[in-house]
Amino acid sequence: MDIIDGDEISARVRNEVANEVDRMVRTPKLVAVLMSDDPASETYVRMKRQAADEVGIDSETVRIDPDASEDELLETVEELNADDEVDGILVQLPLPDHVSEERALEAVAPEKDVDGFHPFNKGLLMEGRPRFVPATPKGVVRMLREHGVGLEGKHVVVVGRSDIVGKPLASLLMSRDVNATVTVCHSRTESLEEHTRAADILVAAVGVPEFITSDMVSEGVVVVDVGINRVDDELVGDVAYDEVSEKASDITPVPGGVGPMTVASLLENTVKAARLQK
Ligand code: NDP
Numbered sequence: 313m314d315i316i317d318g319d320e321i322s323a324r325v326r327n328e329v330a331n332e333v334d335r336m337v338r339t340p341k342l343v344a345v346l347m348s349d350d351p352a353s354e355t356y357v358r359m360k361r362q363a364a365d366e367v368g369i370d371s372e373t374v375r376i377d378p379d380a381s382e383d384e385l386l387e388t389v390e391e392l393n394a395d396d397e398v399d400g401i402l403v404q405l406p407l408p409d410h411v412s413e414e415r416a417l418e419a420v421a422p423e424k425d426v427d428g429f430h431p432f433n434k435g436l437l438m439e440g441r442p443r444f445v446p447a448t449p450k451g452v453v454r455m456l457r458e459h460g461v462g463l464e465g466k467h468v469v470v471v472g473r474s475d476i477v478g479k480p481l482a483s484l485l486m487s488r489d490v491n492a493t494v495t496v497c498h499s500r501t502e503s504l505e506e507h508t509r510a511a512d513i514l515v516a517a518v519g520v521p522e523f524i525t526s527d528m529v530s531e532g533v534v535v536v537d538v539g540i541n542r543v544d545d546e547l548v549g550d551v552a553y554d555e556v557s558e559k560a561s562d563i564t565p566v567p568g569g570v571g572p573m574t575v576a577s578l579l580e581n582t583v584k585a586a587r588l589q590k
Contacts, residue, residue, distance in 0.1 A: 322572035340586035400426035449481035451573025472517030
């Protein structure tokens with residue numbers, strides 16, 4: 313069994329980004345809009361900003377009181393859209409219940425939408441001419457490629473159909489750049505294990521700790537675990553790592569797998585946004 317090392321592969325990607333930033337005349341700038349006191353959201357924003365800092369990208373957190381109105385959030389995003397110094401904008405999710413996530417994500421100017429969550433960018437991805445691919449799917453595909461996993465013609469089974477992971481990953485995998493054959497499963501899928509056992513490559517994006525067990529996979533499968541679940545203060549993936557790794561040919565660990573690739577892909581998107589701004 314071979315471990316797909318997200319720390320090592322993402323370091324390579326970040327290095328590429330740092331070299332690109334070095335060659336740019338103007339330093340790119342990423343702004344995170346944070347409307348939450350949730351410690352996990354705070355941590356994610358801090359990690360993204362630290363990673364930006366390390367590759368020479370400027371960053372800022374714009375905080376909005378979680379009790380403030382939706383209008384206040386939308387106005388803040390509008391101001392950032394109009395600010396020539398700002399290249400990339402991300403609205404950290406989840407938002408408070410009284411704020412529409414849909415309206416917030418649609419407010420971000422598509423050319424600054426480094427998360428790739430604006431409907432326009434989602435549409436481009438579905439059409440097979442992606443501009444900003446959401447960071448996690450982008451990181452997953454890059455990681456598999458860098459690890460030498462062939463995707464063309466392979467059967468990739470994705471468990472999870474969320475707007476931020478499962479769906480965009482399926483679009484990317486079936487694009488003419490990648491040419492995988494894709495099955496997407498979700499909570500209403502019947503005989504899930506028949507699908508997962510048929511996978512050459514299995515991607516788990518379920519949000520349930522250790523959901524994928526060894527009886528659900530075939531010998532020699534490549535396993536990508538997107539899950540990040542906090543269990544007793546420890547991070548656990550969506551795959552029962554110990555038992556599944558005995559059957560898998562290659563597997564991503566948690567932590568140190570998809571997580572760092574997601575951050576690296578966000579940095580790539582920010583550089584792309586800066587080039588678009590120009
Ligand atoms: P969501 O909760 O939005 O989606 C989960 C998906 O899993 C849904 O499509 C759901 O089906 C499906 N699902 C849930 N239970 C089952 C089941 N019993 N059988 C089959 N399918 C099921 O989660 P996200 O996509 O946002 O995230 C998934 C995981 O990835 C989480 O652990 C999250 O923390 C992690 N994550 C990690 C990132 C990283 O950088 N590594 C980035 C983003 C997320 P249905 O649609 O029918 O409800």
